[in-house]
Amino acid sequence: MAGKQKAKLADISTEEKIKDAARTVFTKKGYAATRTREIAEAAGLNLALLNYYFRSKEKLFEIIMLEKMQKFFSVLLPVINNPDTSLDKKVADITANYIDLLTANPELPLFILSEVRNNPEFFIRVTQKENFIRDAIFVRQLQEKRPGINPLQFLLSLLGMCIFPFIMKPVFRKMTDTSEAEFEQMMLERKDLIPGWTRAMLRTK
Amino acid sequence: MAGKQKAKLADISTEEKIKDAARTVFTKKGYAATRTREIAEAAGLNLALLNYYFRSKEKLFEIIMLEKMQKFFSVLLPVINNPDTSLDKKVADITANYIDLLTANPELPLFILSEVRNNPEFFIRVTQKENFIRDAIFVRQLQEKRPGINPLQFLLSLLGMCIFPFIMKPVFRKMTDTSEAEFEQMMLERKDLIPGWTRAMLRTK
DNA sequence: ATTCAATTTAATCAAACGATTAAAAAATTT
DNA sequence: AAATTTTTTAATCGTTTGATTAAATTGAAT
Numbered sequence: 106m107a108g109k110q111k112a113k114l115a116d117i118s119t120e121e122k123i124k125d126a127a128r129t130v131f132t133k134k135g136y137a138a139t140r141t142r143e144i145a146e147a148a149g150l151n152l153a154l155l156n157y158y159f160r161s162k163e164k165l166f167e168i169i170m171l172e173k174m175q176k177f178f179s180v181l182l183p184v185i186n187n188p189d190t191s192l193d194k195k196v197a198d199i200t201a202n203y204i205d206l207l208t209a210n211p212e213l214p215l216f217i218l219s220e221v222r223n224n225p226e227f228f229i230r231v232t233q234k235e236n237f238i239r240d241a242i243f244v245r246q247l248q249e250k251r252p253g254i255n256p257l258q259f260l261l262s263l264l265g266m267c268i269f270p271f272i273m274k275p276v277f278r279k280m281t282d283t284s285e286a287e288f289e290q291m292m293l294e295r296k297d298l299i300p301g302w303t304r305a306m307l308r309t310k
Numbered sequence: 311m312a313g314k315q316k317a318k319l320a321d322i323s324t325e326e327k328i329k330d331a332a333r334t335v336f337t338k339k340g341y342a343a344t345r346t347r348e349i350a351e352a353a354g355l356n357l358a359l360l361n362y363y364f365r366s367k368e369k370l371f372e373i374i375m376l377e378k379m380q381k382f383f384s385v386l387l388p389v390i391n392n393p394d395t396s397l398d399k400k401v402a403d404i405t406a407n408y409i410d411l412l413t414a415n416p417e418l419p420l421f422i423l424s425e426v427r428n429n430p431e432f433f434i435r436v437t438q439k440e441n442f443i444r445d446a447i448f449v450r451q452l453q454e455k456r457p458g459i460n461p462l463q464f465l466l467s468l469l470g471m472c473i474f475p476f477i478m479k480p481v482f483r484k485m486t487d488t489s490e491a492e493f494e495q496m497m498l499e500r501k502d503l504i505p506g507w508t509r510a511m512l513r514t515k
Numbered sequence: 516a517t518t519c520a521a522t523t524t525a526a527t528c529a530a531a532c533g534a535t536t537a538a539a540a541a542a543t544t545t
Numbered sequence: 546a547a548a549t550t551t552t553t554t555a556a557t558c559g560t561t562t563g564a565t566t567a568a569a570t571t572g573a574a575t
Contacts, residue, residue, distance in 0.1 A: 138428055157552085236487055265475065273470075
């Protein structure tokens with residue numbers, strides 16, 4: 106109905122300007138606390154144009170949220186279903202992938218998880234393939250190597266060690282008086298620490 | 311100015327009714343998405359009375375938030391500064407304390423952490439004693455036992471293993487098709503798993 | 516029974532917010 | 546240059562929201 110049919114360069118640029126601003130504001134404040142006027146201002150344009158392009162706050166948000174969810178899970182799902190890598194390699198890949206991703210996007214997990222809390226229906230709607238994880242190759246490899254250990258328990262610990270520090274980051278930094286540079290260095294070190302630690306965990310019992 | 315000077319039984323009960331409702335709604339939806347009218351309704355009374363007791367949404371929220379923060383940190387800080395327990399005992403205490411607390415209050419960490427994101431100033435304002443953690447006995451004990459391991463790295467992993475599953479709970483349950491009962495059982499098992507796993511981690515290198 | 520506080524009811528305010536509209540202006544295409 | 550599209554401007558609409566007020570009602574204490 107409205108006009109951006111011809112996808113010219115200017116069009117793409119404006120649409121992307123709005124999405125860039127929306128990414129920034131939504132991930133910083135969450136859906137409920139975000140004002141469409143603030144997105145427009147951050148994009149350097151007016152509110153009318155925002156609605157002209159995306160019809161509503163909710164539609165714009167869903168676009169951003171789907172992007173973020175894909176970003177968050179695309180560093181996990183391909184790895185745990187890779188038939189060509191060892192268990193150790195998978196652990197190292199998951200660790201490195203998440204620490205790299207979250208070093209560049211520290212706000213990503215908290216954004217997704219808090220919006221899932223506020224609107225579980227949306228997450229349930231867009232999540233396909235129920236047993237993607239339980240049937241994953243990663244899980245099978247774990248069961249073979251350590252039948253005594255529940256693979257999901259191990260996965261939760263691995264993800265907790267990788268992701269939790271970034272969720273906790275502002276609190277942790279304040280409570281331990283850790284600088285931004287120090288924190289980044291710590292996260293780098295974790296890329297080695299976590300694979301070693303998880304190997305030790307798998308040797309237990 | 312307003313009247314609840316004589317703290318009768320009815321008074322306390324009403325104030326507590328409002329706070330109960332506020333706890334429920336705030337922790338479920340977060341500050342921004344919470345409507346004071348919804349709190350009043352959940353408390354079974356009217357909006358006027360809510361403002362009569364707590365003056366504003368923000369003041370009521372700060373009361374709840376302080377409660378929640380204390381609840382969240384009071385299972386950690388006393389333990390890591392306990393001079394009378396071993397390192398192993400401290401790890402077991404932290405694990406058991408958090409899993410018990412979060413089984414009863416699964417929404418607690420996400421509530422606190424997402425509100426810290428939305429309003430870091432408040433957290434910084436109410437957090438005293440900067441180096442409480444770096445100087446903790448727990449940290450010293452770790453340094454003695456394993457000088458090669460950064461105690462804060464270890465602490466992050468321990469907390470990640472304890473807390474992260476609850477933050478991830480809705481997503482995890484959906485993606486692994488795990489029932490509520492199954493999840494609770496898993497968290498129970500973690501009370502044994504995590505101390506064993508962290509002991510193995512400390513044996514590395 | 517009277518007094519005083521607690522609570523409800525209902526109306527209302529001012530501000531914020533998402534969204535829409537029409538018309539002008541600027542930019543791009545033809 | 547003319548036509549078309551994109552963007553701005555500015556006003557406005559209908560709701561929602563946090564908050565306040567005054568008057569009525571209820572309940573408990575004196």
